[in-house]
Amino acid sequence: MAALIPTVSPFHLPAKASELRIFVAGAYSILRLRNSGVWSPESRSVSRRLPALEAVRCFARPKEEIELDSLMSDDDDEAREEDDKIESLKDSDDEVPPEFSDGSRNLKTASGDSLSMGIREPVYQVVEVKSSGMVSRKKINRRHLLKSSGLRPRDIRSVDPALWLINSMPTLLVRDHAILLNLGSLRAIVMPESVLIFNYNSRGGKAFINALLPRLNPKNMNGAPSMPFVLEVVEAALHSRIQRLEQRLWDLEPQVQALLEVLPNRLTADVLEQLRISKQALVELGSRADSLKQMLLDILEDTHEIRLICIMGRDCTLKKGNDEMECAVPLEKQIVEEEEEEIEMLLENYLQRCEYCHGQAERLLDSAKEMEDSIAVNLSSRRLEVSRVELLLQLGAFCVAVGALVSGIFGMNLRSYLEEHAFAFWLTTAGIIVSAAVTFFLMYKYLRTRKIL
Numbered sequence: 001m002a003a004l005i006p007t008v009s010p011f012h013l014p015a016k017a018s019e020l021r022i023f024v025a026g027a028y029s030i031l032r033l034r035n036s037g038v039w040s041p042e043s044r045s046v047s048r049r050l051p052a053l054e055a056v057r058c059f060a061r062p063k064e065e066i067e068l069d070s071l072m073s074d075d076d077d078e079a080r081e082e083d084d085k086i087e088s089l090k091d092s093d094d095e096v097p098p099e100f101s102d103g104s105r106n107l108k109t110a111s112g113d114s115l116s117m118g119i120r121e122p123v124y125q126v127v128e129v130k131s132s133g134m135v136s137r138k139k140i141n142r143r144h145l146l147k148s149s150g151l152r153p154r155d156i157r158s159v160d161p162a163l164w165l166i167n168s169m170p171t172l173l174v175r176d177h178a179i180l181l182n183l184g185s186l187r188a189i190v191m192p193e194s195v196l197i198f199n200y201n202s203r204g205g206k207a208f209i210n211a212l213l214p215r216l217n218p219k220n221m222n223g224a225p226s227m228p229f230v231l232e233v234v235e236a237a238l239h240s241r242i243q244r245l246e247q248r249l250w251d252l253e254p255q256v257q258a259l260l261e262v263l264p265n266r267l268t269a270d271v272l273e274q275l276r277i278s279k280q281a282l283v284e285l286g287s288r289a290d291s292l293k294q295m296l297l298d299i300l301e302d303t304h305e306i307r308l309i310c311i312m313g314r315d316c317t318l319k320k321g322n323d324e325m326e327c328a329v330p331l332e333k334q335i336v337e338e339e340e341e342e343i344e345m346l347l348e349n350y351l352q353r354c355e356y357c358h359g360q361a362e363r364l365l366d367s368a369k370e371m372e373d374s375i376a377v378n379l380s381s382r383r384l385e386v387s388r389v390e391l392l393l394q395l396g397a398f399c400v401a402v403g404a405l406v407s408g409i410f411g412m413n414l415r416s417y418l419e420e421h422a423f424a425f426w427l428t429t430a431g432i433i434v435s436a437a438v439t440f441f442l443m444y445k446y447l448r449t450r451k452i453l
Contacts, residue, residue, distance in 0.1 A: 121142055122141070128195070149189055151189070158182055169182075183238075208237055208240045212236040212237075215232045216229075227342075228339070242354055246353065246357055263374075279368045296351045310339045391453060395447075399439045400436060402436060
């Protein structure tokens, strides 16, 4: 049977499809191996009896496929070279000394990841004020700041100086182990034993430091019991902020009062420009006072945050259901309750001061707006007078133009036989004057009847 199989080459098959030609070529190869006795159906494994053979292409391939295979082979070679480089780097990393195996490797990995992504970990320049009154300036990165304060990355965004355009509203966020203060140019993180001030060179940062340091000096206590460090910092921040608002109000109030007294009788460009600048400053002052007032109202309405401020740094906890305090020492619970009342009274005091600033700013702003309305009415009346005079002049010019028209007609070098009479000149002149006067009187009466003049 094996001798009867014809030896037909698959290249001479009439089939056009490449898949059919490959299938027939494969069947032909199997039949050739079977006839030669190398492969038989009874054999379990071809690899035991066949040597390692290279794959043979049975058909001529197109030129495009050959070029594609060459490119793929080159890419594979490059990929193998890169893999070898990576393996060599891994082997070199494994040779790190054991004393640096935990810290250095993690630091290199984190820095490598951040550099590969094009992101640098932010480093903040802060001033640290401890509860003992010691002040120091240092640099701290974001990761260490989160670890030392127990905060989350989303909390840092509220005090990040790089995001001052987004976080312009005043906030006082209370967390379990820290308080975040954002009061305009003052941005700080308050912890039980220290406070980190970010914008320490700004006006708000300098005013806060000047208000905080005397409170931490034991010589200024005068024998009175000292408040906890957290409350001292919060009070100093609120005091410095509201004091700046009050100082701004005291500077603007006499200026606005002087402008209100001068403006009705003196309308000049300089005075009007000063009024515009004062009005803009009052709008800004009122907006800041209003936002600070809203922040204080939110804190007063949330007793949970007030209790968190009181128990910060103490061995006390709050129940999630009813916010009841549980302290390891019963005396601390009583102290915390007393401090809670003091904080509420303190916040209400600053709320009243803030409300006063906001009310005064709104009152001065209303006075400035009323003065602007009065100036607008005064200018409108003046423009009306100018318009009336302009209309009268235009009416007189119209009447004179009619007389000029008559004189122009008689000025033509044409004979009208009036030039032969001596009284014609005086008669014509009198007629032009009388007609112009009558026309002016009639037009003026018409405009007065229509209430145009």
